[in-house]
Amino acid sequence: MSAEPDGPEDRLRRFATIWSRAVFPVTSTSATRPEFEQQLLPLARRLSEALKARTYDADEAKAVGAALVSVHCTDPEALSRTLDCVDAYLVLYCGEDGVQEDLRARAARLQHAMAAGFAQALRERTLAEQEAIAQAALQAQGVVAQALHATEARFRAVFEGAAIGIGMADLEGNVLQVNGALLRMFGVSEQTMRDRNVMEWTHAEDAPQTWKLYEELVRGDREHYHTEKAFHRPDGTVLWTNLTVSLLRDADGNPQYQLALMEDTTERRLLNLRLRYEATHDALTGLPNRTFFFERLEKALGAGKGQRFGLCYLDLDGFKTINDSLGHAAGDRLLVEVADRLQSCATAPGEMVARLGGDEFVALTTGPDTEREVDELAARIMNAMVAPISVDGRELTVRGSIGIVEGPAGERSPAEVLRSADITMYRAKSAGGNRFELADPEADARAITRHGLTTALPTALDRGEFFIEYQPLVHLGDGSVRGAEALVRWLHPQHGVLGPDRFIPLAEHTGLIVPLGRWVLEQSVRQAREWRERHDAAVPMRINVNLSPCQLTHPGLVQDTVDILERMGVEPDALCLEVTESALIGADDDLLKPLRRLAEMGVDIALDDFGTGYSNLANLRRLPVSILKLDRSFTQSMQQFPADPVDLKIVEGIVSLAHSLNLAVTVEGVETGAQAEQLRILGCDTAQGWYYARPGPPERLHELALVDATG
Amino acid sequence: MERPAWAPRSIDISVPSVSRIYDYYLGGSHNFEVDREAARKAMEFMPGLPKIMQANRAFMRRAVSFAVDEGITQFLDIGSGIPTFGSVHEVAQAACGDAHVVYVDHDPVAVAHSEAVLAGNEGAGVVAADFRKPQEILASPEVQRLIDLNRPVALLLVAILHFVEDADDPYTAVAELRDALAPGSLLLLTHASYEGIPLPAERAEGAVDVYKDIRNPLIMRSREEIARFFEGYDMVEPGLVAMPHWRPDTAPEDEDPYAFSGFAGVGRTA
Numbered sequence: 001m002s003a004e005p006d007g008p009e010d011r012l013r014r015f016a017t018i019w020s021r022a023v024f025p026v027t028s029t030s031a032t033r034p035e036f037e038q039q040l041l042p043l044a045r046r047l048s049e050a051l052k053a054r055t056y057d058a059d060e061a062k063a064v065g066a067a068l069v070s071v072h073c074t075d076p077e078a079l080s081r082t083l084d085c086v087d088a089y090l091v092l093y094c095g096e097d098g099v100q101e102d103l104r105a106r107a108a109r110l111q112h113a114m115a116a117g118f119a120q121a122l123r124e125r126t127l128a129e130q131e132a133i134a135q136a137a138l139q140a141q142g143v144v145a146q147a148l149h150a151t152e153a154r155f156r157a158v159f160e161g162a163a164i165g166i167g168m169a170d171l172e173g174n175v176l177q178v179n180g181a182l183l184r185m186f187g188v189s190e191q192t193m194r195d196r197n198v199m200e201w202t203h204a205e206d207a208p209q210t211w212k213l214y215e216e217l218v219r220g221d222r223e224h225y226h227t228e229k230a231f232h233r234p235d236g237t238v239l240w241t242n243l244t245v246s247l248l249r250d251a252d253g254n255p256q257y258q259l260a261l262m263e264d265t266t267e268r269r270l271l272n273l274r275l276r277y278e279a280t281h282d283a284l285t286g287l288p289n290r291t292f293f294f295e296r297l298e299k300a301l302g303a304g305k306g307q308r309f310g311l312c313y314l315d316l317d318g319f320k321t322i323n324d325s326l327g328h329a330a331g332d333r334l335l336v337e338v339a340d341r342l343q344s345c346a347t348a349p350g351e352m353v354a355r356l357g358g359d360e361f362v363a364l365t366t367g368p369d370t371e372r373e374v375d376e377l378a379a380r381i382m383n384a385m386v387a388p389i390s391v392d393g394r395e396l397t398v399r400g401s402i403g404i405v406e407g408p409a410g411e412r413s414p415a416e417v418l419r420s421a422d423i424t425m426y427r428a429k430s431a432g433g434n435r436f437e438l439a440d441p442e443a444d445a446r447a448i449t450r451h452g453l454t455t456a457l458p459t460a461l462d463r464g465e466f467f468i469e470y471q472p473l474v475h476l477g478d479g480s481v482r483g484a485e486a487l488v489r490w491l492h493p494q495h496g497v498l499g500p501d502r503f504i505p506l507a508e509h510t511g512l513i514v515p516l517g518r519w520v521l522e523q524s525v526r527q528a529r530e531w532r533e534r535h536d537a538a539v540p541m542r543i544n545v546n547l548s549p550c551q552l553t554h555p556g557l558v559q560d561t562v563d564i565l566e567r568m569g570v571e572p573d574a575l576c577l578e579v580t581e582s583a584l585i586g587a588d589d590d591l592l593k594p595l596r597r598l599a600e601m602g603v604d605i606a607l608d609d610f611g612t613g614y615s616n617l618a619n620l621r622r623l624p625v626s627i628l629k630l631d632r633s634f635t636q637s638m639q640q641f642p643a644d645p646v647d648l649k650i651v652e653g654i655v656s657l658a659h660s661l662n663l664a665v666t667v668e669g670v671e672t673g674a675q676a677e678q679l680r681i682l683g684c685d686t687a688q689g690w691y692y693a694r695p696g697p698p699e700r701l702h703e704l705a706l707v708d709a710t711g
Numbered sequence: 712m713e714r715p716a717w718a719p720r721s722i723d724i725s726v727p728s729v730s731r732i733y734d735y736y737l738g739g740s741h742n743f744e745v746d747r748e749a750a751r752k753a754m755e756f757m758p759g760l761p762k763i764m765q766a767n768r769a770f771m772r773r774a775v776s777f778a779v780d781e782g783i784t785q786f787l788d789i790g791s792g793i794p795t796f797g798s799v800h801e802v803a804q805a806a807c808g809d810a811h812v813v814y815v816d817h818d819p820v821a822v823a824h825s826e827a828v829l830a831g832n833e834g835a836g837v838v839a840a841d842f843r844k845p846q847e848i849l850a851s852p853e854v855q856r857l858i859d860l861n862r863p864v865a866l867l868l869v870a871i872l873h874f875v876e877d878a879d880d881p882y883t884a885v886a887e888l889r890d891a892l893a894p895g896s897l898l899l900l901t902h903a904s905y906e907g908i909p910l911p912a913e914r915a916e917g918a919v920d921v922y923k924d925i926r927n928p929l930i931m932r933s934r935e936e937i938a939r940f941f942e943g944y945d946m947v948e949p950g951l952v953a954m955p956h957w958r959p960d961t962a963p964e965d966e967d968p969y970a971f972s973g974f975a976g977v978g979r980t981a
Binding site: 031033072125129130136138140 | 731
């Protein structure tokens with residue numbers, strides 16, 4: 001369109017420019033001002049035409065007002081500036097040569113209509129946009145709600161299907177929601193559960209801090225806590241749970257709900273209690289066992305200043321005999337009765353009785369006053385044993401030996417205390433039993449070696465720490481070597497060479513004597529074979545091996561001996577087994593049977609240490625014995641000259657008695673030539689002692705025999 | 712139905728939303744009273760805030776036109792908000808009929824509104840996703856359907872990065888997006904800054920605090936910090952400048968002083 005300067009078109013454009021400059025700063029359009037002016041130009045044209053139209057058309061002006069809104073003049077200021085512009089410039093630039101007054105009136109009416117049109121358009125746009133954003137919000141909420149619904153359904157399934165009990169309550173403790181698992185645990189209906197308050201769920205076994213934790217949680221000072229808690233079930237039983245309570249907060253972080261998760265641990269707890277009981281109690285007597293006792297002892301020894309402990313270590317005297325003679329069932333019943341009596345002796349707080357094993361019991365007392373109490377406790381125990389115990393219709397008298405250890409807490413370890421008590425108990429036993437002794441450090445120190453040896457014995461055999469020395473047996477008539485006694489030694493890694501008196505009793509006690517004895521027998525028989533092979537004497541060399549009482553009763557004795565002889569290819573007459581007189585006192589036929597069998601095979605049996613026990617001489621005929629070994633006490637007085645005439649008479653008598661029973665007589669402890677001569681005169685057959693040779697390695701005997709043979 | 716990873720637990724329209732506040736600044740009514748209240752509070756400190764938004768829109772319009780002139784027909788607008796007038800798809804599709812536009816926002820209301828606006832528009836789509844998870848954006852069905860990553864794309868990060876705190880590592884996200892784009896792609900970016908605001912910083916801080924209060928903190932970055940977003944891009948002339956100075960159609964001197972707040976720039980991948 002042409003725009004001749006100051007022509008109508010040019011003036012219209014100038015009006016649009018003025019209008020756009022006035023309004024642009026308050027629009028929100030992203031268009032540039034010139035672009036915006038181009039958007040206003042058609043509107044200016046419509047206004048210009050409406051101004052000059054013959055009839056007034058309000059709709060045209062309204063449309064212009066509305067169009068302003070659609071070019072993003074939504075700020076009311078845009079309308080205000082537009083109307084200012086129209087008022088001031090429309091007639092001036094677009095009125096041409098119309099009647100000024102009419103034009104001004106028309107312009108005013110146009111402004112009114114424009115304002116109405118703007119307002120209506122703005123209202124519609126506002127409503128539409130509000131509608132749109134509300135719809136969008138609703139739509140978005142719908143999407144989220146749908147997702148939430150699915151999530152919630154899933155969570156509900158988890159909640160209901162969970163194996164652990166889940167419950168929610170408000171902060172006042174009112175139960176809001178619980179799941180099936182929780183109801184099943186409590187054995188109540190949902191309604192019952194909902195009617196209750198969390199605060200009512202107290203139980204006598206509640207840990208002291210349980211409700212303090214609860215208070216802290218509902219106050220908002222604690223996010224969660226975990227505890228083991230018991231609940232009452234309506235049927236009177238107890239429900240034990242692993243309980244975790246968490247605080248749930250609202251979006252602003254204020255405490256809102258409490259959430260409880262609980263796991264039924266009733267069964268597990270019972271099982272644990274039972275396992276714990278079984279692990280800490282003796283099945284036979286129901287007393288606490290060694291484990292439990294050690295826990296308590298450890299606690300007592302770890303107690304604070306001023307606290308003391310007193311320990312009685314009891315071992316029954318002769319229990320083994322009861323067990324062996326009446327059988328284990330009777331022995332067990334006896335132990336149960338002893339346990340009951342002991343239990344009644346230690347009923348005060350801080351006292352306990354336990355069975356360590358076998359016939360060994362301990363009683364413990366703790367507190368500040370144990371110095372006095374432990375003596376009383378031991379006395380009560382001794383007293384409790386006085387009345388005979390009736391087992392299988394027999395009245396058994398039970399005695400015990402007690403070792404007492406008493407002292408302040410915090411100085412010794414449980415093992416040290418127990419060892420001291422054990423040693424002290426043995427001291428009581430060695431002193432004859434049926435008594436109690438108080439621990440004494442010096443006695444302990446002596447006994448500790450014994451204790452150490454006992455514990456070292458089993459491995460000593462495996463490690464080959466034992467060896468055998470041989471002491472020759474010499475014929476008094478011609479001075480020839482007829483054999484040797486095998487004497488076992490222990491080369492202890494710390495204590496050096498130990499004699500049999502040091503460890504044979506221990507081996508007897510621990511039962512190691514059986515394998516040790518078998519080993520000695522085997523070694524000795526092997527040695528006998530060697531001698532026989534080398535030393536072709538007219539009278540064959542014989543080996544004497546000691547049998548301990550324990551070996552004597554061992555059922556494998558005969559078989560073991562036969563096996564060894566056969567394996568070594570040695571005749572039975574090359575072996576002489578020495579049995580102490582005391583072991584055979586009162587021996588019945590059962591005990592003698594294996595000896596008889598051995599004797600029948602040709603093995604000689606010697607009665608060792610003869611004369612020390614109160615042997616029934618008449619009994620000698622009954623025993624399968626072929627040799628008497630006179631105890632050294634008879635020959636000691638013959639070391640001097642002249643010898644004690646009484647001793648001479650006694651030995652003479654014994655020898656004569658022995659010979660009349662067809663028994664040979666061997667004397668031990670021969671240390672001088674005079675002694676040997678005297679014994680020869682008295683009629684003794686063989687002798688051993690330092691006069692001939694000390695015990696030594698097998699080679700020495702060989703040399704001795706050679707000397708004898710050549711001499 | 713699986714809850715999309717982006718979906719919040721609930722829509723709370725009692726909490727102001729930055730996209731609805733933005734709409735209010737632009738004279739729109741796609742907003743609620745809470746949004747307007749927050750906007751009015753911010754405007755108490757910075758009355759010219761609407762002018763900054765307007766300058767953003769104007770820059771975006773010019774930059775999109777520039778991209779079309781460069782031959783780019785694919786647009787990925789992250790943080791698109793509520794598309795009122797002069798949106799990317801309007802500008803792009805007006806200039807090039809078959810331009811493809813994907814809007815991305817994490818505000819579910821903005822997404823729902825965009826869906827309504829774009830209903831029936833074959834060349835445009837909207838993704839509900841978070842800028843901080845670029846891989847989710849790139850893997851979305853809309854991006855897969857509308858954008859060919861083997862050809863150059865115009866990536867719009869207009870007025871969004873100043874809502875991402877350093878703790879959320881915006882630089883890494885921007886780099887991940889860059890690495891996914893074909894050579895010749897453009898990054899169109901604007902970012903708020905204390906630089907250029909025609910007010911003392913203390914006053915501007917008042918407005919910043921309003922955003923902090925509505926839990927959408929506004930992270931004002933220096934020009935240097937903003938320039939780092941263009942790592943791996945060659946800056947298009949005139950570089951990183953105040954919005955009115957970026958390839959203006961009209962004399963920058965005529966612009967409102969507030970329009971010079973913050974920075975705008977376009978970069979091109981090699």
